[in-house]
Amino acid sequence: xxxxxxxxxxxxxxxxxxxxxxxxxxxxxxxxxxxxxxxxxxxxxxxxxxxxxxxxxxxxxxxxxxxxxxxxxxxxxxxxxxxxxxxxxxxxxxxxxxxxxxxxxxxxxxxxxxxxxxxxxxxxxxxxxxxxxxxxxxxxxxxxxxxxxxxxxxxxxxxxxxxxxxxxxxxxxxxxxxxxxxxxxxxxxxxxxxxxxxxxxxxxxxxxxxxxxxxxxxxxxxxxxxxxxxxxxxxxxxxxxxxxxxxxxxxxxxxxxxxxxxxxxxxxxxxxxxxxxxxxxxxxxxxxxxxxxxxxxxxxxxxxxxxxxxxxxxxxxxxxxxxxxxxxxxxxxxxxxxxxxxxxxxxxxxxxxxxxxxxxxxxxxxxxxxxxxxxxxxxxxxxxxxxxxxxxxxxxxxxxxxxxxxxxxxxxxxxxxxxxxxxxxxxxxxx
Amino acid sequence: xxxxxxxxxxxxxxxxxxxxxxxxxxxxxxxxxxxxxxxxxxxxxxxxxxxxxxxxxxxxxxxxxxxxxxxxxxxxxxxxxxxxxxxxxxxxxxxxxxxxxxxxxxxxxxxxxxxxxxxxxxxxxxxxxxxxxxxxxxxxxxxxxxxxxxxxxxxxxxxxxxxxxxxxxxxxxxxxxxxxxxxxxxxxxxxxxxxxxxxxxxxxxxxxxxxxxxxxxxxxxxxxxxxxxxxxxxxxxxxxxxxxxxxxxxxxxxxxxxxxxxxxxxxxxxxxxxxxxxxxxxxxxxxxxxxxxxxxxxxxxxxxxxxxxxxxxxxxxxxxxxxxxxxxxxxxxxxxxxxxxxxxxxxxxxxxxxxxxxxxxxxxxxxxxxxxxxxxxxxxxxxxxxxxxxxxxxxxxxxxxxxxxxxxxxxxxxxxxxxxxxxxxxxxxxx
Numbered sequence: 001x002x003x004x005x006x007x008x009x010x011x012x013x014x015x016x017x018x019x020x021x022x023x024x025x026x027x028x029x030x031x032x033x034x035x036x037x038x039x040x041x042x043x044x045x046x047x048x049x050x051x052x053x054x055x056x057x058x059x060x061x062x063x064x065x066x067x068x069x070x071x072x073x074x075x076x077x078x079x080x081x082x083x084x085x086x087x088x089x090x091x092x093x094x095x096x097x098x099x100x101x102x103x104x105x106x107x108x109x110x111x112x113x114x115x116x117x118x119x120x121x122x123x124x125x126x127x128x129x130x131x132x133x134x135x136x137x138x139x140x141x142x143x144x145x146x147x148x149x150x151x152x153x154x155x156x157x158x159x160x161x162x163x164x165x166x167x168x169x170x171x172x173x174x175x176x177x178x179x180x181x182x183x184x185x186x187x188x189x190x191x192x193x194x195x196x197x198x199x200x201x202x203x204x205x206x207x208x209x210x211x212x213x214x215x216x217x218x219x220x221x222x223x224x225x226x227x228x229x230x231x232x233x234x235x236x237x238x239x240x241x242x243x244x245x246x247x248x249x250x251x252x253x254x255x256x257x258x259x260x261x262x263x264x265x266x267x268x269x270x271x272x273x274x275x276x277x278x279x280x281x282x283x284x285x286x287x288x289x290x291x292x293x294x295x296x297x298x299x300x301x302x303x304x305x306x307x308x309x310x311x312x313x314x315x316x317x318x319x320x321x322x323x324x325x326x327x328x329x330x331x332x333x334x335x336x337x338x339x340x341x342x343x344x345x346x347x348x349x350x351x352x353x354x355x356x357x358x359x360x361x362x363x364x365x366x367x368x369x370x371x372x373x374x375x376x377x378x379x380x381x382x383x384x385x386x387x388x389x390x391x392x393x394x395x396x397x398x399x400x401x402x403x404x405x406x407x408x409x410x411x412x413x414x415x416x417x418x419x420x421x422x423x424x425x426x427x428x429x430x431x
Numbered sequence: 432x433x434x435x436x437x438x439x440x441x442x443x444x445x446x447x448x449x450x451x452x453x454x455x456x457x458x459x460x461x462x463x464x465x466x467x468x469x470x471x472x473x474x475x476x477x478x479x480x481x482x483x484x485x486x487x488x489x490x491x492x493x494x495x496x497x498x499x500x501x502x503x504x505x506x507x508x509x510x511x512x513x514x515x516x517x518x519x520x521x522x523x524x525x526x527x528x529x530x531x532x533x534x535x536x537x538x539x540x541x542x543x544x545x546x547x548x549x550x551x552x553x554x555x556x557x558x559x560x561x562x563x564x565x566x567x568x569x570x571x572x573x574x575x576x577x578x579x580x581x582x583x584x585x586x587x588x589x590x591x592x593x594x595x596x597x598x599x600x601x602x603x604x605x606x607x608x609x610x611x612x613x614x615x616x617x618x619x620x621x622x623x624x625x626x627x628x629x630x631x632x633x634x635x636x637x638x639x640x641x642x643x644x645x646x647x648x649x650x651x652x653x654x655x656x657x658x659x660x661x662x663x664x665x666x667x668x669x670x671x672x673x674x675x676x677x678x679x680x681x682x683x684x685x686x687x688x689x690x691x692x693x694x695x696x697x698x699x700x701x702x703x704x705x706x707x708x709x710x711x712x713x714x715x716x717x718x719x720x721x722x723x724x725x726x727x728x729x730x731x732x733x734x735x736x737x738x739x740x741x742x743x744x745x746x747x748x749x750x751x752x753x754x755x756x757x758x759x760x761x762x763x764x765x766x767x768x769x770x771x772x773x774x775x776x777x778x779x780x781x782x783x784x785x786x787x788x789x790x791x792x793x794x795x796x797x798x799x800x801x802x803x804x805x806x807x808x809x810x811x812x813x814x815x816x817x818x819x820x821x822x823x824x825x826x827x828x829x830x831x832x833x834x835x836x837x838x839x840x841x842x843x844x845x846x847x848x849x850x851x852x853x854x855x856x857x858x859x860x861x862x
Contacts, residue, residue, distance in 0.1 A: 018539035018861065023559030025566050046536060046559045080774075080809060102810040103770070105477060108449035122810070125759050125770070125825055128454030128477045135456050150760050153824040183811055184760040184768050216808065328556050329581050329615040337615050339534070339556070343511075343840055343862065348773055377647065378511060378836050379533040379553070380614055393584040394556055405809050409774055409841070412862070430449065431774065431843070 038423035043360030056320035071268035078288030085113035134165035162204035172208035215260020259285035296402020333387030346406035352399035469854035474791025487751035502699035509719030516544035535560035565596035593635035603639035646691020690716035727833020764818030777837035783830035
């Protein structure tokens, strides 16, 4: 990773005993972690730990870069997934065009750590938020931000605050399009076009493009989900054409953006087919979960992409994040309690999946497919396993998670490891 | 709140733009928050915010102190709920005997901020964790800690590490008792007694008491839950008598501890009936959620206690925590999107409940009983409401939560307010 001064300062901060996942008895500079000789498997850490495998992160960064280049698209990875300045920098180093954020406090964190171009994938509505953004744009000429609008009221607020706070800059705005039953976004072409006209007419705003988010439709009815994905993408393409024909876009280029981590292939295809506009088109994908993928929801969605595309996706995104916990208790033959709970692992999509177990001192971890986590409390996981299983107090268990976003937000510090689970450093998160 | 040097340093730390819930454009010392004139209702903050009503916190502190005194019990409130040094101090100032923690990193945080007596309501198993605890006990003669064991392997690890790290101190240990189908804890009287003998025989440990946790049984089958609660408490009482008869306890007193936030009345009753031991008995309750209560699970459990006790509980624990979000979008007649999501509010027991809505500039918030949150994404809540409801973009919505533990861990900083939602300060959390 390259480093700017704020990142270097972060890397050299002093960590105090009590930071989750490090076995500290005395303060330690973060850049001294690699020199401690920590290894996840030796049982000498304070468990649970969150471990990011560096080689897999690098693979995913390179793979996604290749995908985007092949698709003629730019990446603005969603930073809300990790909220980690070091990972933002790694994404930018791997060619990302911008970092996407969900809220103004998140955008402030990104700016503080040197991110120079952001896409806010929401319409900011609180005056304090819009004022905070406008002040950044006023005071930092080299910082660029694109934001969404999905209502007249929203556009009016943006215009008003920009006029009094940063009148020398016009705010580039994407009209957000949504489907009925979806989340935010103007509903349908007519509403989108009306809103685009309002933005174009607002003196402090400039219509920079069209945005949508198709990634929420990941339910059990795959056919219905895919129909909605394609419907939204088709509407976005059509609205872009309409706005262009009506001369509403302002600026050297037109921007179109969608793409979570579930369907970025469909997004890329839909955007690739959009051409013949009056000016160059920037196609921006915003996947956040590609960086670590997971062992659950996004792994399954990757499998679907493999089925759709074959060879191109064979060596696609791999899970980079594991949590390692210790067996705290084995109170009944078929039950082990792990030092891992709702404070440590996501549980909104499904509970963590046991991957491996390891007895410190033995040669290598062994698979743990025959067990499952049946329940989690705040600080405990209930591992159900065959009564005869040799797992005992003090053994280690690795689990994979489903949904990176709701796991990252439980770890102020995550460890980086080599392929032998040697700890080579750490990253920070800011939630 | 009283303040020790580490707390004073925390209160005067500099907060940077990007901290969730404060509308910062420039750094601000935390002790200057009160001077900013913030009010949650004026719409000038960055939403969502988490707001603790100071008068309700004080009511709950006083009520619980009174309850414990009346019951002849001591309080060791579970600190894992809030992980907030300022709230730990408020609990100690209100007479708490100790602070309970779940993990060694949590215990380290409490120690760093001046807590001098802790109960670790788990058996620490990782060597790094036990070594960290032993080093504190070795280096800080005025710091006291009680820990649990629930297995021979656990007791052996504790004894071994204490022998090589802090041989001048003996670690006070509580034997943890559990029920089949429960979480940790030795299963049954015989197993508990066997383990107590092992602890008593371990040179670096001393058997200080008996522990159990009855608070997990809060399901739909209330009769079955209560039967288990009473069964565990009866076993704990019996094991205490047996250990006393066998002369296994060591020290001036015997400690018995249970009591989450669901059944502390039953716990107090069961412990009050335990007398005639060879030495004085310390009855220790460990409720964590009493401090803020909530609008969901614990509110319901408080109602049950009111039904059981009548007048004594009429003015019992009150919900002290609200989250306020802003309406970001109103894309369909029956739907509003709020700036509040899985990153902000607990969702493990149930989704947040709408309480009030408010249009900044109007006189006072209005009730919002006719709406519900149907779903949350990471950063959004889907508020379903009657199509004709006047709620619009920029309005505020207050929600109550169910389960404080999984809400506190989403807020590094929470606001303190007076009864008019004026912001009078803030507390920090360390997860």
